[in-house]
Amino acid sequence: MKHTIIIIIALMLAAKDDAKPSDIFWNDLKIHSFHLKISETEWNAMKALDPHKPQPTTDKLKKNNSKQRKLHRGRFPWAEGSLTINGKQLNNIGVRYKGNASFNLMRGSLKRNMKIKLDWTDKDQNYNSVETLNLNAGGLDPSKLRDAFGYWLFRQAGVPAPRTTFAEMTLTIPGRYDKELLGIYTIVEQVNKSFIKNQFGSKKGLLMKPEGIASVEYHGDDWRFYAPLYRPDDQPSISQSRRVIEFAHLVNISDETQFRDSINSYLDIDGFLTFIAVNGLIVNLDTLLAMPQNYYLHLRRDTNKFVFFPWDLDISFAGWPLGGKPENQMQLSLAHPHSSDEHKLIDRLLSIESVKLKYDNIIDQLIVGLFSKKHLLKKFKELEKTILNARNRDKAAIQSRSERGYPSPFGYQPPNIREFIEKRTSSIKRQIHGNETGYIFKHRRPGGRLGHLAQDKFGRGRLAMHMLTQSDLNEDKWISKKELIGMLGRWFDSMDREKSGKLSKETFIKALPDAFFPNGRKPLGRIPELYVAEGLFSLADPNEVGIVTKESLTSSFDRLWENSAFSNSGKLNEHSLMIGLRSLIKE
Known part of the structure; x- marks a missing residue:
């Protein structure tokens, strides 16, 4: 007996030694105390830039010390301040806003999504080994629980997912606010090399955060056309980029036998x-x-x-x-949870009988265990108890500043979590027993995923991406008039196979894929859509003679530089190029 007790104590001490400082911080049943202090100048410098306007000149992004202020994705400037966490003050931290719809819809609110880097100026500065904090304000979530609850469910199901905790934050801007209560935030773990190492035992591999693609899309054999969409965390090796391309080719181009025989070697099914x-x-x-966003894709080094x-x-x-309506969403189909338009990877996987059986078994195990009504309510009650008082203070603070709170986009009111659990589990039960087919979301127009390359869909957004990628020879993500003229000249040379110096409309449209994908294999589908191809031809044939020459093609975009709204110091980035294309080519 004594020997057994000694062994148990030894195991407990060993487990304690294995615990990491960050494990203490990431507790979803705890609210930390945060206090952000920032100068008026730095607070004003954080203001998000208007994505529909030209970016400010570099002089306007300089700090007081004349150093250049860093800018995230051309929109969110970084500022500096101090953050006190549970009484520990951390100086010279970096802070910026973050988000898309969740940020845009909260205009006029003091409390908004933020990202904070504790090691902004001191690479050794951290809090319990945590260097980066994602502060989600919950502007589109009245419950303030969706992030924490959702990530917990993914982790419990065995899916790699960030950890969360909560923080109640106050703000001081000397002369403006003194410990003003912003409210409660969900703090979400940063997905980075540390996260990858914790999940897979090694930080090596290729981490990507795709945007603009909902499925695994094939864009030919040139990695340059993948990088803006797959958005790798680091520059991939040649073998890694080839692996992504071959995975995309398998999903989109291979026949059924090739796909069935090879998919397991590419994907953790x-x-x-x-x-x-x-x-x-x-x-x-x-x-x-x-939608084509909000997920990570990682190529593991070991497997x-x-x-x-x-x-x-x-x-x-x-x-x-x-x-769709909340009532419809809560009846989402288990057999077909994705939208009605094509999703090659999901559709092809579930068409394999053995894979479909495996998927059904996973669903069955989840709904009798983790996703049973009993388990869901238990965790929900724990989370709600944790934040209830802080959520009430959050609401009172918003009201005291006469802010609108939840913006009700399009008049939408999300169900509360308790209602969701009740109605979702009931719908699942009906679907399992064959009494309900479930709801399948349908976009209002074909190819409705933003930027999604569905079959025969290659619009002005993808055209802008290709033009920037092929023009930007110095890879500064801006193109000059000289660079664009050079690219258009190369386009013409690749299309003018007969070397006649002129192209008819029919020849021009038929040869465009050769211009877009000059090397190797090409994707399937119409590239580009007919209205884009005809629009490009019309730009190069302003007199409607039915013929395009190299000179007329290279001068076809001159109007972009005549409009100051589209150019910045004589250059265009992808966004300004897309705005310009929309003005020149009508759908």
């Missing part, structure tokens, strides 16, 4: 099926189920397989305003 199942169960449509995991769950649990 069990992990992906669980990822899809949990997204469907919690009705998280604002991800690859229906050379791709793994998917979630990001941004603040409008899960039927909280997506564009996903």
